[in-house]
Amino acid sequence: MTAPQNSHPDVYYPEDLMMLTRVCKLLRQERGCDAADQGAKEIADRAFRFFSSGIAEEEALFQKLRQQL
Numbered sequence: 001m002t003a004p005q006n007s008h009p010d011v012y013y014p015e016d017l018m019m020l021t022r023v024c025k026l027l028r029q030e031r032g033c034d035a036a037d038q039g040a041k042e043i044a045d046r047a048f049r050f051f052s053s054g055i056a057e058e059e060a061l062f063q064k065l066r067q068q069l
């Protein structure tokens with residue numbers, strides 16, 4: 001897992017988007033959600049919300065999402 005950049009909550013760098021994509025994909029796979037499912041949308045919405053609130057480290061974000069979903 002890579003170290004986060006110093007990101008502004010409303011700015012998503014390519015590395016941020018790649019990390020968010022990895023986290024969402026792992027959670028979708030765990031839950032058996034297809035990328036087009038409503039469950040996948042909920043995962044992505046929460047991932048962006050948590051990231052914007054300051055949870056920018058990949059493992060921390062993944063664990064927070066696991067707890068909340």
